[in-house]
Amino acid sequence: MxxxxxxxxxxxxxxxxxxxxxxxxxxxxxxxxxxxxxxxxxxxxxxxxxxxxxxxxxxxxxxxxxxxxxxxxxxxxxxxxxxxxxxxxxxxxxxxxxxxxxxxxxxxxxxxxxxxxxxxxxxxxxxxxxxxxNEGIEEEFAVFEDALFVRFQDKMVKVPIAEIQYIEADRNYCRIHSLNKEYLLVLSLKEMEDKLPKNHFIRIHRSYIVNISQITEIATTHLVVNQKALAISKGFKKDLLKRIQTV
The missing domain is CATH 3.40.50.2300 (Response regulator)
Known part of the structure:
Protein backbone atom coordinates (compact mmCIF):
# COMPACT_ATOMS: atom_id res chain seq x y z
CA MET A 1 0.00 0.00 0.00
CA ASN A 134 -21.90 5.19 -13.92
CA GLU A 135 -20.55 8.65 -14.77
CA GLY A 136 -22.33 10.22 -17.67
CA ILE A 137 -25.25 7.79 -17.80
CA GLU A 138 -28.59 9.11 -18.97
CA GLU A 139 -31.09 10.53 -16.52
CA GLU A 140 -32.56 7.71 -14.45
CA PHE A 141 -35.86 9.35 -13.62
CA ALA A 142 -37.92 12.49 -14.02
CA VAL A 143 -40.42 13.99 -11.61
CA PHE A 144 -43.88 15.18 -12.59
CA GLU A 145 -46.77 16.42 -10.47
CA ASP A 146 -48.38 13.03 -9.88
CA ALA A 147 -45.81 10.52 -11.19
CA LEU A 148 -42.20 9.60 -11.74
CA PHE A 149 -40.85 8.48 -15.07
CA VAL A 150 -38.13 5.90 -14.32
CA ARG A 151 -35.71 4.03 -16.52
CA PHE A 152 -36.75 0.38 -16.91
CA GLN A 153 -35.30 -1.99 -19.52
CA ASP A 154 -33.95 0.79 -21.76
CA LYS A 155 -37.12 2.85 -21.70
CA MET A 156 -38.81 5.38 -19.43
CA VAL A 157 -41.99 4.17 -17.76
CA LYS A 158 -44.56 6.10 -15.76
CA VAL A 159 -44.95 5.18 -12.08
CA PRO A 160 -47.77 7.05 -10.31
CA ILE A 161 -46.63 8.56 -7.00
CA ALA A 162 -49.75 7.15 -5.34
CA GLU A 163 -48.48 3.63 -6.12
CA ILE A 164 -44.94 4.09 -4.73
CA GLN A 165 -44.63 2.60 -1.26
CA TYR A 166 -40.99 3.16 -0.33
CA ILE A 167 -37.52 3.49 -1.82
CA GLU A 168 -34.61 1.45 -0.50
CA ALA A 169 -30.86 1.97 -0.72
CA ASP A 170 -29.04 -0.90 -2.41
CA ARG A 171 -25.32 -0.05 -2.27
CA ASN A 172 -24.80 2.52 -5.08
CA TYR A 173 -28.31 1.96 -6.37
CA CYS A 174 -31.79 2.57 -5.07
CA ARG A 175 -34.82 0.34 -5.45
CA ILE A 176 -38.34 1.75 -5.87
CA HIS A 177 -40.99 -0.51 -4.37
CA SER A 178 -44.36 0.19 -5.97
CA LEU A 179 -47.64 -1.67 -5.61
CA ASN A 180 -47.03 -3.84 -8.66
CA LYS A 181 -43.32 -3.77 -9.50
CA GLU A 182 -39.80 -2.90 -8.34
CA TYR A 183 -37.45 -0.58 -10.23
CA LEU A 184 -33.68 -0.50 -9.69
CA LEU A 185 -32.09 2.88 -10.49
CA VAL A 186 -28.40 3.67 -10.88
CA LEU A 187 -28.15 6.48 -8.36
CA SER A 188 -27.73 6.84 -4.62
CA LEU A 189 -30.58 7.27 -2.18
CA LYS A 190 -29.29 10.77 -1.37
CA GLU A 191 -29.47 11.74 -5.06
CA MET A 192 -32.97 10.31 -5.20
CA GLU A 193 -34.01 12.19 -2.06
CA ASP A 194 -32.79 15.51 -3.46
CA LYS A 195 -35.05 15.18 -6.52
CA LEU A 196 -38.21 13.71 -4.98
CA PRO A 197 -41.18 15.99 -4.16
CA LYS A 198 -40.93 16.73 -0.43
CA ASN A 199 -44.71 16.91 -0.01
CA HIS A 200 -44.98 13.18 -0.82
CA PHE A 201 -41.77 11.58 0.44
CA ILE A 202 -39.63 11.63 3.60
CA ARG A 203 -36.33 10.01 4.61
CA ILE A 204 -36.71 7.79 7.71
CA HIS A 205 -33.38 5.94 7.71
CA ARG A 206 -30.09 5.96 5.81
CA SER A 207 -31.58 3.08 3.83
CA TYR A 208 -35.21 4.15 3.36
CA ILE A 209 -37.41 6.90 1.93
CA VAL A 210 -41.17 6.36 2.30
CA ASN A 211 -44.27 7.69 0.63
CA ILE A 212 -46.05 9.44 3.51
CA SER A 213 -49.49 8.46 2.23
CA GLN A 214 -48.53 4.76 2.38
CA ILE A 215 -47.65 4.71 6.10
CA THR A 216 -50.15 2.62 8.09
CA GLU A 217 -48.40 2.43 11.48
CA ILE A 218 -45.60 4.19 13.36
CA ALA A 219 -43.94 2.40 16.28
CA THR A 220 -40.95 3.29 18.46
CA THR A 221 -38.25 1.90 16.18
CA HIS A 222 -40.07 1.24 12.91
CA LEU A 223 -43.04 2.08 10.75
CA VAL A 224 -45.23 -0.10 8.56
CA VAL A 225 -45.92 0.31 4.85
CA ASN A 226 -48.21 -2.31 3.30
CA GLN A 227 -47.40 -4.82 6.07
CA LYS A 228 -43.65 -4.22 5.59
CA ALA A 229 -41.79 -3.01 8.71
CA LEU A 230 -39.10 -0.40 7.98
CA ALA A 231 -36.59 0.82 10.55
CA ILE A 232 -36.69 4.48 11.67
CA SER A 233 -33.48 6.20 12.73
CA LYS A 234 -33.71 8.45 15.79
CA GLY A 235 -32.39 11.41 13.83
CA PHE A 236 -35.20 11.18 11.27
CA LYS A 237 -38.10 10.29 13.57
CA LYS A 238 -38.65 13.83 14.87
CA ASP A 239 -39.03 15.20 11.33
CA LEU A 240 -41.35 12.34 10.45
CA LEU A 241 -43.69 13.03 13.38
CA LYS A 242 -43.78 16.71 12.49
CA ARG A 243 -44.70 15.89 8.92
CA ILE A 244 -47.42 13.44 9.96
CA GLN A 245 -48.99 16.08 12.21
CA THR A 246 -49.19 18.56 9.35
CA VAL A 247 -50.55 16.18 6.70
Whole structure:
Protein backbone atom coordinates (compact mmCIF):
# COMPACT_ATOMS: atom_id res chain seq x y z
CA MET A 1 0.00 0.00 0.00
CA UNK A 2 1.49 3.35 -1.04
CA UNK A 3 -0.64 5.36 1.37
CA UNK A 4 -1.54 3.39 4.49
CA UNK A 5 -5.25 2.84 5.06
CA UNK A 6 -6.33 4.81 8.15
CA UNK A 7 -8.27 2.84 10.77
CA UNK A 8 -9.95 4.12 13.92
CA UNK A 9 -10.42 1.55 16.70
CA UNK A 10 -13.39 2.06 19.02
CA UNK A 11 -13.00 -0.47 21.83
CA UNK A 12 -13.39 -0.04 25.61
CA UNK A 13 -11.27 -3.05 26.58
CA UNK A 14 -7.85 -1.47 26.29
CA UNK A 15 -5.84 -4.69 26.25
CA UNK A 16 -7.86 -5.91 23.28
CA UNK A 17 -7.61 -2.52 21.59
CA UNK A 18 -3.83 -2.45 22.04
CA UNK A 19 -3.54 -5.96 20.60
CA UNK A 20 -5.68 -5.03 17.61
CA UNK A 21 -3.58 -1.92 17.06
CA UNK A 22 -0.34 -3.94 17.05
CA UNK A 23 -1.77 -6.45 14.58
CA UNK A 24 -3.04 -3.69 12.27
CA UNK A 25 0.29 -1.93 12.30
CA UNK A 26 2.09 -5.18 11.49
CA UNK A 27 -0.27 -5.62 8.51
CA UNK A 28 0.65 -2.18 7.17
CA UNK A 29 -2.40 -0.18 8.30
CA UNK A 30 -2.26 3.19 10.07
CA UNK A 31 -4.11 3.31 13.39
CA UNK A 32 -5.21 6.92 13.88
CA UNK A 33 -6.71 6.43 17.32
CA UNK A 34 -7.99 4.09 20.01
CA UNK A 35 -11.21 5.44 21.49
CA UNK A 36 -13.07 3.76 24.39
CA UNK A 37 -16.39 5.64 24.23
CA UNK A 38 -18.88 6.16 21.42
CA UNK A 39 -19.39 9.87 22.05
CA UNK A 40 -15.64 10.48 21.85
CA UNK A 41 -15.44 8.42 18.67
CA UNK A 42 -17.98 10.65 16.92
CA UNK A 43 -15.99 13.75 17.84
CA UNK A 44 -12.78 12.14 16.63
CA UNK A 45 -14.34 11.13 13.30
CA UNK A 46 -15.47 14.71 12.64
CA UNK A 47 -11.89 15.94 13.17
CA UNK A 48 -9.98 13.13 11.48
CA UNK A 49 -12.01 10.81 9.27
CA UNK A 50 -10.69 7.25 9.02
CA UNK A 51 -10.89 5.08 5.94
CA UNK A 52 -12.36 2.24 8.01
CA UNK A 53 -14.06 2.23 11.42
CA UNK A 54 -13.27 -0.86 13.52
CA UNK A 55 -16.04 -0.81 16.09
CA UNK A 56 -16.89 -2.93 19.12
CA UNK A 57 -20.64 -3.45 19.47
CA UNK A 58 -20.82 -3.68 23.26
CA UNK A 59 -19.35 -0.34 24.32
CA UNK A 60 -19.73 1.13 27.80
CA UNK A 61 -21.33 4.58 28.01
CA UNK A 62 -24.41 6.21 26.52
CA UNK A 63 -23.95 4.80 23.01
CA UNK A 64 -23.24 1.21 22.04
CA UNK A 65 -21.32 0.45 18.86
CA UNK A 66 -24.42 0.08 16.70
CA UNK A 67 -25.71 3.48 17.81
CA UNK A 68 -22.29 4.99 17.08
CA UNK A 69 -22.42 3.58 13.54
CA UNK A 70 -25.97 4.89 13.06
CA UNK A 71 -25.04 8.40 14.20
CA UNK A 72 -21.83 8.42 12.16
CA UNK A 73 -23.67 7.40 8.99
CA UNK A 74 -25.87 10.50 9.17
CA UNK A 75 -22.78 12.57 8.33
CA UNK A 76 -20.18 10.25 6.81
CA UNK A 77 -19.98 7.23 4.53
CA UNK A 78 -17.23 5.31 6.32
CA UNK A 79 -17.09 1.49 6.13
CA UNK A 80 -17.85 -0.19 9.45
CA UNK A 81 -16.26 -3.46 10.58
CA UNK A 82 -17.68 -4.77 13.85
CA UNK A 83 -15.44 -6.42 16.44
CA UNK A 84 -17.68 -8.19 18.91
CA UNK A 85 -18.27 -11.05 21.32
CA UNK A 86 -22.04 -10.64 20.84
CA UNK A 87 -23.19 -13.18 18.29
CA UNK A 88 -26.88 -13.47 19.24
CA UNK A 89 -29.60 -12.75 16.70
CA UNK A 90 -30.80 -9.56 18.41
CA UNK A 91 -27.42 -7.85 18.17
CA UNK A 92 -26.80 -9.19 14.68
CA UNK A 93 -30.16 -7.94 13.36
CA UNK A 94 -29.60 -4.48 14.85
CA UNK A 95 -26.07 -4.32 13.48
CA UNK A 96 -27.22 -5.49 10.05
CA UNK A 97 -29.32 -2.31 9.69
CA UNK A 98 -26.09 -0.29 9.55
CA UNK A 99 -24.86 -2.37 6.57
CA UNK A 100 -21.43 -3.29 7.98
CA UNK A 101 -18.69 -4.53 5.69
CA UNK A 102 -17.65 -7.35 8.04
CA UNK A 103 -17.93 -8.91 11.51
CA UNK A 104 -14.93 -10.13 13.51
CA UNK A 105 -15.69 -12.32 16.53
CA UNK A 106 -13.78 -11.95 19.80
CA UNK A 107 -11.42 -13.49 20.69
CA UNK A 108 -10.09 -12.82 17.21
CA UNK A 109 -7.27 -14.35 15.20
CA UNK A 110 -4.87 -12.22 13.18
CA UNK A 111 -5.95 -14.05 10.01
CA UNK A 112 -9.63 -13.17 10.68
CA UNK A 113 -8.71 -9.51 11.08
CA UNK A 114 -6.56 -9.53 7.95
CA UNK A 115 -9.20 -11.19 5.78
CA UNK A 116 -12.05 -8.98 7.01
CA UNK A 117 -10.09 -5.83 6.15
CA UNK A 118 -8.95 -7.18 2.77
CA UNK A 119 -12.57 -7.99 1.90
CA UNK A 120 -13.58 -4.49 2.98
CA UNK A 121 -10.95 -2.88 0.77
CA UNK A 122 -11.92 -5.12 -2.16
CA UNK A 123 -15.56 -4.08 -1.79
CA UNK A 124 -14.59 -0.40 -1.58
CA UNK A 125 -12.53 -0.69 -4.75
CA UNK A 126 -15.44 -2.38 -6.50
CA UNK A 127 -17.83 0.37 -5.43
CA UNK A 128 -15.46 3.05 -6.74
CA UNK A 129 -15.29 1.25 -10.08
CA UNK A 130 -19.09 1.18 -10.23
CA UNK A 131 -19.20 4.90 -9.46
CA UNK A 132 -16.78 5.59 -12.32
CA UNK A 133 -18.67 3.40 -14.76
CA ASN A 134 -21.90 5.19 -13.92
CA GLU A 135 -20.55 8.65 -14.77
CA GLY A 136 -22.33 10.22 -17.67
CA ILE A 137 -25.25 7.79 -17.80
CA GLU A 138 -28.59 9.11 -18.97
CA GLU A 139 -31.09 10.53 -16.52
CA GLU A 140 -32.56 7.71 -14.45
CA PHE A 141 -35.86 9.35 -13.62
CA ALA A 142 -37.92 12.49 -14.02
CA VAL A 143 -40.42 13.99 -11.61
CA PHE A 144 -43.88 15.18 -12.59
CA GLU A 145 -46.77 16.42 -10.47
CA ASP A 146 -48.38 13.03 -9.88
CA ALA A 147 -45.81 10.52 -11.19
CA LEU A 148 -42.20 9.60 -11.74
CA PHE A 149 -40.85 8.48 -15.07
CA VAL A 150 -38.13 5.90 -14.32
CA ARG A 151 -35.71 4.03 -16.52
CA PHE A 152 -36.75 0.38 -16.91
CA GLN A 153 -35.30 -1.99 -19.52
CA ASP A 154 -33.95 0.79 -21.76
CA LYS A 155 -37.12 2.85 -21.70
CA MET A 156 -38.81 5.38 -19.43
CA VAL A 157 -41.99 4.17 -17.76
CA LYS A 158 -44.56 6.10 -15.76
CA VAL A 159 -44.95 5.18 -12.08
CA PRO A 160 -47.77 7.05 -10.31
CA ILE A 161 -46.63 8.56 -7.00
CA ALA A 162 -49.75 7.15 -5.34
CA GLU A 163 -48.48 3.63 -6.12
CA ILE A 164 -44.94 4.09 -4.73
CA GLN A 165 -44.63 2.60 -1.26
CA TYR A 166 -40.99 3.16 -0.33
CA ILE A 167 -37.52 3.49 -1.82
CA GLU A 168 -34.61 1.45 -0.50
CA ALA A 169 -30.86 1.97 -0.72
CA ASP A 170 -29.04 -0.90 -2.41
CA ARG A 171 -25.32 -0.05 -2.27
CA ASN A 172 -24.80 2.52 -5.08
CA TYR A 173 -28.31 1.96 -6.37
CA CYS A 174 -31.79 2.57 -5.07
CA ARG A 175 -34.82 0.34 -5.45
CA ILE A 176 -38.34 1.75 -5.87
CA HIS A 177 -40.99 -0.51 -4.37
CA SER A 178 -44.36 0.19 -5.97
CA LEU A 179 -47.64 -1.67 -5.61
CA ASN A 180 -47.03 -3.84 -8.66
CA LYS A 181 -43.32 -3.77 -9.50
CA GLU A 182 -39.80 -2.90 -8.34
CA TYR A 183 -37.45 -0.58 -10.23
CA LEU A 184 -33.68 -0.50 -9.69
CA LEU A 185 -32.09 2.88 -10.49
CA VAL A 186 -28.40 3.67 -10.88
CA LEU A 187 -28.15 6.48 -8.36
CA SER A 188 -27.73 6.84 -4.62
CA LEU A 189 -30.58 7.27 -2.18
CA LYS A 190 -29.29 10.77 -1.37
CA GLU A 191 -29.47 11.74 -5.06
CA MET A 192 -32.97 10.31 -5.20
CA GLU A 193 -34.01 12.19 -2.06
CA ASP A 194 -32.79 15.51 -3.46
CA LYS A 195 -35.05 15.18 -6.52
CA LEU A 196 -38.21 13.71 -4.98
CA PRO A 197 -41.18 15.99 -4.16
CA LYS A 198 -40.93 16.73 -0.43
CA ASN A 199 -44.71 16.91 -0.01
CA HIS A 200 -44.98 13.18 -0.82
CA PHE A 201 -41.77 11.58 0.44
CA ILE A 202 -39.63 11.63 3.60
CA ARG A 203 -36.33 10.01 4.61
CA ILE A 204 -36.71 7.79 7.71
CA HIS A 205 -33.38 5.94 7.71
CA ARG A 206 -30.09 5.96 5.81
CA SER A 207 -31.58 3.08 3.83
CA TYR A 208 -35.21 4.15 3.36
CA ILE A 209 -37.41 6.90 1.93
CA VAL A 210 -41.17 6.36 2.30
CA ASN A 211 -44.27 7.69 0.63
CA ILE A 212 -46.05 9.44 3.51
CA SER A 213 -49.49 8.46 2.23
CA GLN A 214 -48.53 4.76 2.38
CA ILE A 215 -47.65 4.71 6.10
CA THR A 216 -50.15 2.62 8.09
CA GLU A 217 -48.40 2.43 11.48
CA ILE A 218 -45.60 4.19 13.36
CA ALA A 219 -43.94 2.40 16.28
CA THR A 220 -40.95 3.29 18.46
CA THR A 221 -38.25 1.90 16.18
CA HIS A 222 -40.07 1.24 12.91
CA LEU A 223 -43.04 2.08 10.75
CA VAL A 224 -45.23 -0.10 8.56
CA VAL A 225 -45.92 0.31 4.85
CA ASN A 226 -48.21 -2.31 3.30
CA GLN A 227 -47.40 -4.82 6.07
CA LYS A 228 -43.65 -4.22 5.59
CA ALA A 229 -41.79 -3.01 8.71
CA LEU A 230 -39.10 -0.40 7.98
CA ALA A 231 -36.59 0.82 10.55
CA ILE A 232 -36.69 4.48 11.67
CA SER A 233 -33.48 6.20 12.73
CA LYS A 234 -33.71 8.45 15.79
CA GLY A 235 -32.39 11.41 13.83
CA PHE A 236 -35.20 11.18 11.27
CA LYS A 237 -38.10 10.29 13.57
CA LYS A 238 -38.65 13.83 14.87
CA ASP A 239 -39.03 15.20 11.33
CA LEU A 240 -41.35 12.34 10.45
CA LEU A 241 -43.69 13.03 13.38
CA LYS A 242 -43.78 16.71 12.49
CA ARG A 243 -44.70 15.89 8.92
CA ILE A 244 -47.42 13.44 9.96
CA GLN A 245 -48.99 16.08 12.21
CA THR A 246 -49.19 18.56 9.35
CA VAL A 247 -50.55 16.18 6.70
Missing amino acids: NTPVKILIVEDEMLIAANVSLELTSLGYEVIGIIPRGEEALLHIRENQPDILLLDINLKGNLDGIEVATEMQKEFDIPVVYLTANTDDAHFNRAKETRPYAFISKPFKKKDLQRALELTLTRLASEKEEDSS
